[in-house]
Amino acid sequence: MKKTLKILNQIAVDVEILDNPYNFQIKDLFLFAARNNKKRAFLFVSKLLGKHIPVDPKRALLTGKLLGFLINEKVENREENRGRGYKTELIAKALSEDKYIHKAFNYAEDNLMEMNIPTLFIGFAETATALGNSVFSQFKGDNIYYIHTTRDEIHEYTSVFNFEEEHSHATSHFCYPLKNDILSEYKRIVLVDDEITTGKTALNLIRAINNKFKNKEYVVVSILDWRRKEHVEEYKKLENELGVVIKEVSLLDGEAICDSPSIDGLEIFYENEKIKEEYKLRTLAKNHKFSFGKSRNLTRKLTTGESVTHKYIDLTGRFGITEKDLTEIDSYACDVVKQLGVLDKKLIVLGTEEFMYIPMLIASKIEGAKYQSTTRSPIYASSSEEYGVKHAARFKSPFDKGVTNYIYNVGSGMYNEVLFITEREIGEESKEELIKLFYSLGIFKINFIYF
Secondary structure, eight states, X not given: OEEEEEETTTEEEEEEEEEOTTOOOHHHHEEEEEBSOTTOSEEEEESSSSSSSOBOHHHHHHHHHHHHHHHHHHTOXXXXXXXXXXXHXXXXXXXXXXXXXXXXXXXXXXXXXEOSSOEEEEEOTTTTHHHHHHHHTTEESTTEEEEEOBSOEXXXXXXXXXXXXXXXXXXXXXXXXXXXXXXXXXXXXXXXXSEESSOHHHHHHHXXXXXXXXXXXXXXXXEEEOOOHHHHHHHHHHHHHHTOEEEEEEEEEEEEEOOOOOOOSOOOOXXXXXXXXXXXXXXXXXXXXXXXXXXXXXXXXXXXXXXXXXXXXXXXSSSOBOHHHHHHHHHHHHHHHHHHOOOOSSEEEEEBTTBOHHHHHHHHTSTTOEEEEOBSOXXXXXXXTTBSOOOEEEEEETTEEEEEEEEESOOTTSOSEEEEEOSSOOOHHHHHHHHHHHHHTTOXXXXXXXX
């Protein structure tokens, strides 16, 4: 059954659900928003990812874990996996009902699975870096590995593949594994993105990998799969052309068609546009530096063209991690929370851009905390009912002043305290800008967390 959904009475999206095995309600998975992008006028605003809407961090982690169970069900063919009766319905319920989250999370942690062939998981920057890591975390064994692509262009390393994300606001992807021969070592490659519209991003990556490494099996994984029939045919054509196998796994399949142009000239009210000087008297900002394993100083090319040296943590997933690394990451996250001590019950934890998984994991260990990440994506905000972005705030990226970052759906008075978690320490000018921003949102207790 087709439905036409309106966005701000200017953009029409025709939606048809074709496969929904867990009978999700659309409103449980996503909302719509208009965005400032000539290539695509709208955005699916996920209620699971922790990117544009604050979420229970365990719900975000469970989203990846449920996809992991589906990979096992649809891709793995091992005899011992048949008839095990994994309780995926429990995890699906947890994605829409809070009362199931704790039980579902414990169940997933107690039922990690193994791959029957060496498998490389790749998460797509920026939005799916944590999702990819969460999918990976549902598996165990020495024959699996996780890495996510990055927007950062790093001078010291050569990217093992480059590809473009055509509809995105920031299109270039790079990949810098520290492990040698990462692509030749793994027979199966699992590509994880939050949603697929045309599927071109995955196809571009498959082509890029196949140029150097033939005869791989690919699994394209997403929360939402909106490919139309002609896009599905493109996958079949590529299979025949390259002689590869491509399988798809998602929580919901359908078609979403939008012929409306982007909205021009719509003004956005940013919550932090006007700040009173009294913020200096009312805010309490603290700096917290923690250890998170090994790190390295690398030279990054900024959008301005200049080069700077930045500290990068080895365990983020940007350079590749193993299952054993997940245990180390979890231990560090526990230490951070223990050292922070008592926090306000109305707490929000913020990751930054593609640095999502570690902050999400930290948030998952704080009772009652909400989690989301900053984003580069420019989205229109509106108070319209059932619109996906009600509040917007913006600031300059602490690590690349040519990039604007946004925080969505955090309104005045919603939270009392914030953990703003970055991979490395930020400068005083950026801290001052963020202190003003949080003050405008009624958040007077501010913690800058870095490693």
